[in-house]
Amino acid sequence: GDTNRIAxxxxxxxxxFGYEYIAHCSIFGFCTxxxxxxxxxxxxTAYIFMDFDGVTHPWGEVEDFRCLPRIEAVVREFPxxxxxxxxxxxxxFSMQKLMARFSEDVRPQIAGATPHMLPKTGAELHGLRxxxxxxxxxxxxxxxxxxxxxxxxxxxxxxxxxxxxxxTDFKRGFTVEDADALRRMLLGFRAGTxxxxxPAVTSLWARNIA
Numbered sequence: 001g002d003t004n005r006i007a008x009x010x011x012x013x014x015x016x017f018g019y020e021y022i023a024h025c026s027i028f029g030f031c032t033x034x035x036x037x038x039x040x041x042x043x044x045t046a047y048i049f050m051d052f053d054g055v056t057h058p059w060g061e062v063e064d065f066r067c068l069p070r071i072e073a074v075v076r077e078f079p080x081x082x083x084x085x086x087x088x089x090x091x092x093f094s095m096q097k098l099m100a101r102f103s104e105d106v107r108p109q110i111a112g113a114t115p116h117m118l119p120k121t122g123a124e125l126h127g128l129r130x131x132x133x134x135x136x137x138x139x140x141x142x143x144x145x146x147x148x149x150x151x152x153x154x155x156x157x158x159x160x161x162x163x164x165x166x167x168t169d170f171k172r173g174f175t176v177e178d179a180d181a182l183r184r185m186l187l188g189f190r191a192g193t194x195x196x197x198x199p200a201v202t203s204l205w206a207r208n209i210a
Contacts (some may be wrong), residue, residue, distance in 0.1 A: 044080060044148055044189065045080055045081075045082055045147075045148065046078065046080055046081045046082070046148040046149070046150070046186055046189040046190075047081075047082050047083075047084055047111065047133075047137070047147060047148065047149040047150075048075070048081055048082065048083050048084065048149070048150055048151070048152060048182070049084050049086040049114065049129070049133045049136075049149060049150070049151040049152070049153075050071070050083050050084065050085055050086055050087065050151070050152050050153075051086055051087045051129075051151075051152060051153040051154060051155070051158075052065075052085075052087035052088075052089050053087065053088075053089075053154070053170075054153075054154030054155070054168055054169075054170035054173065055067065055071075055087075055152050055153065055154055055168050055173055055174050056068045056071070056101075056173060056174065057173050058170065058171055058172055058173045059154060059170040059171070059173075060170075065101055066173065067173035067174040067175070068101065068102070068174075069103075070174050070175070070176065070178070070179045071152070071174055071179070071182070072102065072103055072106045073179065074179050074182050074183050074186070075106055075109055076105070076106065077183065077186075078186045078190075079109075080189075080190075081109060081186060082109055082110070082111040083102075083106075083109055083110045083111065084110075084111050084112055084113065084114060084133070084136060085098055085110070085112070085113040085114070086113070086114045086129050086132065086133060086151065086153070090113040090114065090116070091116055095112070095113060098113065111140070112136070112140075114129070114132040114133055114135070114136045115132055115135055115136060115139075116132065117131060117132050117135065125157070126157050126160075127157070127158065127159065127160040128158060129151070129153065129158035129159060130151070130158065130159045130160050130161060133149065133151065137149065148189040148194065149164060150164045150165070150166060150182070150185045150186075150189075151164060151165050151166065152165075152166045152168065152174065152178070152182065153165060153166075153167065153168070154167065154168045154169065154170035155170075163194075164185075164194070166178055166181050166182050166185065181196070184196035
């Protein structure tokens, strides 16, 4: 019953998120305050700001979205995850056509697309996609500064918050290693942090700075 379910949640939290459970509780009162806090963290929305070219397929090759199934496989593991399209494709195609690229069961987890901001100078191109993402969060989150978010992109200059970036190799697109990095990032969000559960050393960005 409930006791077994709560015990399983405690064990899962301990194994995956590093929670320690030390308490004297009755069999009917397994420290629900600790569990409710864990549940809140686990169910908070996690936003994935996603590029296409160089991510869903290698840049400059056939735009067949051959790498998208790897991203979708991770997203399916996290019902709280929401994809926000940050690709330049959002300026060329309708939202309906963009969503049609995704598997039908993943489409409910697509939250929209970022707004387009026109830079006034060339210098403003640096970090532009992150500013667009922050504007989107400000429009959709009550506390955008506290929102859990990350980005998948092949261009590091688009994002200033490098610790939140899953940087792909534009020649390869989103790889198995990138999927592991994204999974760790989302697990970290579930654990209530803004960092990967463990260092995402398999990501291209981490490999480059290691």
